[in-house]
Amino acid sequence: MNMMSDQSVVVGSSSELMNDDGAYLGPSVRCVLFRLQKEVYGIQVKKIREVLKVGTIRQVPGSDAQVLGVINVRGVIVTVIDARRTLGLAPKPIDQHSRIIIVEIDAEHTLGFLVDFVMEVKDIPEQKFEPMVSVKDTASRYIQGIAHFQDQVIILIDVESLFAASDIEFSDELL
């Protein structure tokens, strides 16, 4: 594992140089970047329906701690989860920079992801991503990979995994 991270640093720095030269970096992934605490995270644009300012969130008593509640997005009820809690960070009160990123796999699997601050949309070369390798951190199951790109470390969120846990619970209940 140490070996891998060492290598990745080398690869990361060399490709930045290439980038400055304007060399082609292969196919890229367009991501919305947002900040939680000091870290930069990314979600693929194609999985995002929209980004909303935070309105009224209706609490749902009895739900998991990471679930903040539900919001009304033009007549559709969407569950909002706290990105900080999901990723194992300390919660932070909502302020004027807070945004809800609506991610969507299909009509049934739509989720609001409350983040501190939405930064920008950026194309990140696919080759920059390395798979997340972790042995202990439970939050890492939501992380698809990490990219070192233009002086930033970008943590890519695995949108599907945000739904995975609830799907399992649901199928258990059916049995």
Added chain:
Amino acid sequence: MDEEILQDFLIEATELVDQLNEQLLDLEQSPKDQEILNAVFRGFHTLKGGAGFLGVTPLVELCHRAENVFDKIRNNVIDYDSVVADVILQAYDAVQEAVSRLNDGERVLPENDSQLLSRLDALTKPDHVEPVIIQAETPVLSLAEGVDPDGDISDDEFEALLNQRDALMGQTEPHTAVTNEVKNVVLSLDDGADPDGDISDEEFEALLNQRDALSGDLPRKESPVELSLAEGVDPDGDITDEEFEALLNQRDNLIVPQTVEAPSVATPSTQSQAAVIESGQPSKAAVKSSEDSTAPAKNKAQQETSVRVDTKRLDEIMNLVGELVLVRNRLLTLRNSEVNKESLSNTIGNLDHVTTDLQAAVMKTRMQPVKKVFGRFPRVVRDLSRKLGKEITLELRGEETDLDKNLVEALADPLVHLVRNSVDHGIEMPADRLAAGKEKRGTVILAAEQEGDHILLSITDDGKGMDADVLRRKAVEKGLMDEVTANQLTDKAAFELILSAGFSTAETISDISGRGVGMDVVKNMITRLNGSIDIHSETGRGTQIQIRVPLTLAILPTLMVSFEEDSYAIPLTSVQEIFDYDESQTNVIDGERMVRLRSKSIPLFFLDHWLLPQGREQAAASPKVVIVCIGNQRVGLVVDQVNGQEEVVIKPLGATLRSVKGYAGATITGNGNIALILDLPGVVQRFQYAF
């Protein structure tokens, strides 16, 4: 296979299969009805034609044989008795399965069950002539052996077998008396076939079979018949259905005298032969057919995700949407101009009308006749009663009642269960019925009717009814309650015991019902549909089970309640009464707070324990108790405030929140806030296990 033609065929075939289902069951009631017989014959014939054109061989084989059988039946060669009906219904199941496989996108169908085919063939085997029967037994048996080994019998093999049999029969007993008529056969066949036109393989096959049937009876003369047939058929060219029909009739007229020769003995022998061949595995076949009858029905419910809508209704919707756009435009103009209160309120009034109409119009497109569910029951009842040896008439009423498409599908399983219960536990054996001074034949009535904004479904039987005392005793035996409580139960409450989990009073467990896992599942399913179940029963007279479900699942009348700022919706169907909470009227029994209501203790659920987990700043000013009925259980929900009734549109909570118990969904209230809809069975579970 041409996909487009196939799709056309499938639409037709699906309709035909549905019709055949009804017709076959009708036929059993009146087996001599020529009209139905012809309709069934035509049904199989049309299916065969289409399948033949598309090269779906297994389907052709089945329909062809079924057609042969019905040809014999409508010409009075054999009777449509229950033995024949069993085989035909199995064939029908196979046809239905084949069609539904094609509907599911399968293009290569598995081979037919060879035993089914040979059983069908056996039905058309002639053994009308008395003397032949005795000696024919050997050939018949050897035939059966020849056919048994795995798989399809090819046409050639079949032909060979037939010839063998004919040869054998020929050796046995020459029937010289009828030789003259054989010549007539030859001539008439010749004439009929000559007219220009193709005779298809199947038709030819059919002709051959019929000829063989004839020649079986008139053995010596078979070779001239064969020759002339070959000649007659040779010139290529179409034989139309009518011509063919005419031919068959002509031929049949010829046979009639023979059947007269061997009068009443003929039919029983046909039956016995069929029975012998079938007896190899009769019980298996019976079990299978009863399973089959529910399985394909389930598939059907799942596969159908589209609705047919009358274009008139679509036009109506389009028209209303046009109106809606006009209203919006009007509102947009109003936004830009000086606000004129009167025109604004006019426009909003307009909007109100248009949306109400639009809502109703869209609802209508979701409505389907309850017939879609009822259609499967005649068969279910028939198979079950045959299996149990009971005689039962199923009456369907109000089949044209419309209800929501989702409801139609959701109701299918609970109803199957209830009808099976009526047949299995309700209706007595014929002998017992006679002994009790009732008609030998039991009746089960399945009815649907609209009752305000509800649909009332009822299953009524004139069987033995339920004995409230037996139920009370069982409840005590099973440890559901103590004797005192049990004896206090009203009869109606005792009947409702059958809805509790693990409660079965059947003396013997059958594979039809009586495992005690049924009725509580039924109850849960109905409760989930916001419906209710009522049971009426009278010992010796029968039982009636009434199910009430809302017309639609999309819109729910609710009672709005609230805790501090948050509102919640309780399905109004479950609400029985509302009164002020008064602590002095309550007592704590076994750690549970109960309220006394008309000399009954009802458990109270303090919803704020769950809905306001962080506690509250100050106690609610005047809490209310909402008595709700969940299945056969009454509980009181203590809420802060009751806000009144509201019709809400149910919006699903997403995948993430689906596992949270106690919510049926969410809705957006008149003031734009979100209200959570409570799922009462879930609430009860939450309180029973968590608090």
